[in-house]
Amino acid sequence: MTDLTAIKTTEAASVRAGNRALSVMERIRSFILDGTVHAGERMNEVRLSKSLDVSRTPVRAALQALAGEGLLDYAPNRGFIVREFPLGVIVDAYEIRASLEGLAARFAAERGLSDSERATIEKSLVAGDELLSRGEFAEGDLLIYRGINGDFHDTLLAAARNRMLSEMIRICHHVPMSSSRNIVAFEHRDVRRRHDDHHRIYEAIMASEPWRAEAVMREHVSSVRASLVKSLTHRGQ
Amino acid sequence: MTDLTAIKTTEAASVRAGNRALSVMERIRSFILDGTVHAGERMNEVRLSKSLDVSRTPVRAALQALAGEGLLDYAPNRGFIVREFPLGVIVDAYEIRASLEGLAARFAAERGLSDSERATIEKSLVAGDELLSRGEFAEGDLLIYRGINGDFHDTLLAAARNRMLSEMIRICHHVPMSSSRNIVAFEHRDVRRRHDDHHRIYEAIMASEPWRAEAVMREHVSSVRASLVKSLTHRGQ
DNA sequence: ATTGCAGTAAGTGTGTACACTTTTTCTTCG
DNA sequence: CGAAGAAAAAGTGTACACACTTACTGCAAT
Numbered sequence: 001m002t003d004l005t006a007i008k009t010t011e012a013a014s015v016r017a018g019n020r021a022l023s024v025m026e027r028i029r030s031f032i033l034d035g036t037v038h039a040g041e042r043m044n045e046v047r048l049s050k051s052l053d054v055s056r057t058p059v060r061a062a063l064q065a066l067a068g069e070g071l072l073d074y075a076p077n078r079g080f081i082v083r084e085f086p087l088g089v090i091v092d093a094y095e096i097r098a099s100l101e102g103l104a105a106r107f108a109a110e111r112g113l114s115d116s117e118r119a120t121i122e123k124s125l126v127a128g129d130e131l132l133s134r135g136e137f138a139e140g141d142l143l144i145y146r147g148i149n150g151d152f153h154d155t156l157l158a159a160a161r162n163r164m165l166s167e168m169i170r171i172c173h174h175v176p177m178s179s180s181r182n183i184v185a186f187e188h189r190d191v192r193r194r195h196d197d198h199h200r201i202y203e204a205i206m207a208s209e210p211w212r213a214e215a216v217m218r219e220h221v222s223s224v225r226a227s228l229v230k231s232l233t234h235r236g237q
Numbered sequence: 238m239t240d241l242t243a244i245k246t247t248e249a250a251s252v253r254a255g256n257r258a259l260s261v262m263e264r265i266r267s268f269i270l271d272g273t274v275h276a277g278e279r280m281n282e283v284r285l286s287k288s289l290d291v292s293r294t295p296v297r298a299a300l301q302a303l304a305g306e307g308l309l310d311y312a313p314n315r316g317f318i319v320r321e322f323p324l325g326v327i328v329d330a331y332e333i334r335a336s337l338e339g340l341a342a343r344f345a346a347e348r349g350l351s352d353s354e355r356a357t358i359e360k361s362l363v364a365g366d367e368l369l370s371r372g373e374f375a376e377g378d379l380l381i382y383r384g385i386n387g388d389f390h391d392t393l394l395a396a397a398r399n400r401m402l403s404e405m406i407r408i409c410h411h412v413p414m415s416s417s418r419n420i421v422a423f424e425h426r427d428v429r430r431r432h433d434d435h436h437r438i439y440e441a442i443m444a445s446e447p448w449r450a451e452a453v454m455r456e457h458v459s460s461v462r463a464s465l466v467k468s469l470t471h472r473g474q
Numbered sequence: 475a476t477t478g479c480a481g482t483a484a485g486t487g488t489g490t491a492c493a494c495t496t497t498t499t500c501t502t503c504g
Numbered sequence: 505c506g507a508a509g510a511a512a513a514a515g516t517g518t519a520c521a522c523a524c525t526t527a528c529t530g531c532a533a534t
Binding site: 279282283293297313314315316 | 484485486487
């Protein structure tokens with residue numbers, strides 16, 4: 001038996017599934033996200049068991065967990081099938097995320113930031129300023145900005161101090177193509193504009209203007225959705 | 238073996254767990270909500286198995302499903318424990334619901350209502366008008382209004398045509414004390430005001446004013462939260 | 475008395491057998 | 505040749521046994 005007990009326990013707190021089941025869950029998730037299994041396809045438990053070299057028990061646990069995250073659908077006596085994510089659903093997910101992250105920004109403004117949170121956010125702002133100051137992107141810069149962007153949003157979410165909110169936003173991120181780590185528009189000007197939003201959000205929070213923080217954050221995420229729609233309708237496909 | 242194969246398959250679509258597991262899930266959920274098991278308590282699988290007279294397998298499935306809904310926490314090799322819901326979390330849940338239902342109202346306004354949805358909502362509005370017209374509540378009237386209120390919100394949610402949104406709102410409802418079926422303020426005037434909100438939301442939707450529908454709905458749910466807070470801080474407890 | 479360390483009990487994690495349901499395939503009749 | 509139905513195959517649902525981990529208890533040493 002493969003002794004791969006090295007598992008990311010880092011995974012978002014409350015999620016179920018013990019040792020083996022957890023790693024199986026991640027593997028199946030990647031099957032779904034990288035298109036190894038197609039949308040609408042049935043997840044055959046015995047086949048998965050054999051291909052992952054575990055029994056059906058952890059496979060079932062993983063499938064149930066993924067259904068809880070909304071990646072799979074369940075029908076009694078018929079098992080799990082890969083949920084479809086048509087464009088409309090993906091776009092809606094951005095809208096939901098906009099509402100929820102707006103709320104998170106408001107909570108953060110109401111509740112205040114810890115020292116380390118403030119430090120992390122300020123670091124991300126400075127790093128972004130620096131990256132953008134050259135006026136042009138070098139190779140790999142976008143990857144770096146992806147990290148900066150993720151730090152900003154994750155930290156703000158933590159500062160909201162609400163688990164349910166975190167989990168819901170996490171679910172939005174798991175919708176294919178909908179992660180905040182995906183920088184949709186690659187133009188320098190667009191990234192600059194979004195980074196400026198970050199500054200404004202932080203200002204609003206530090207000025208204890210929950211209302212304004214919420215509004216700016218909503219618009220911020222919403223504008224990413226708009227960019228996505230534009231880039232998809234523009235290039236055909 | 239007890240042959241209770243009569244199970245509500247009506248339960249919200251994508252949720253996992255086959256025949257027996259589903260009924261077990263409902264039973265465990267009620268244990269949690271009615272306080273049979275206390276917050277922070279561990280959910281012993283073998284004990285539950287015996288007390289519910291099924292094997293551990295469906296119990297585990299049910300527990301995982303409930304963890305997916307956020308009612309339970311999971312820790313590897315340590316099982317499931319009942320999540321705590323301090324007042325702050327409950328209040329926050331209303332705020333989250335306000336955001337999400339606001340979004341649902343906007344979607345409904347953008348996407349339009351089907352004939353049957355329009356009929357259901359109009360019926361709920363008329364029924365509410367009638368109930369309120371007497372100026373005073375008789376015994377059982379509040380129970381009736383609970384149904385009317387539920388119909389209104391459920392129908393609007395369906396009209397939003399977004400599953401992820403529905404599921405998230407459903408999760409909010411499962412937070413103890415946070416259901417839209419709980420009429421928090423029992424004063425005639427409060428109910429009248431909320432019912433008037435329903436009218437305005439419907440007007441906004443029919444007038445294709447997504448923006449206004451969202452704003453009114455947000456305020457509508459938020460005001461319930463405010464009433465809850467007031468009623469809890471007022472009566473001590 | 476307190477701390478540390480077995481040894482043991484309790485509890486979760488996984489594998490597997492079998493029951494039941496669904497789906498497919500093959501046969502038979504129109 | 506097509507459709508309906510029955511048998512078979514495939515697949516999910518549940519129970520249970522055993523492995524492994526965690527929690528507890530009691531004893532010994534300081």
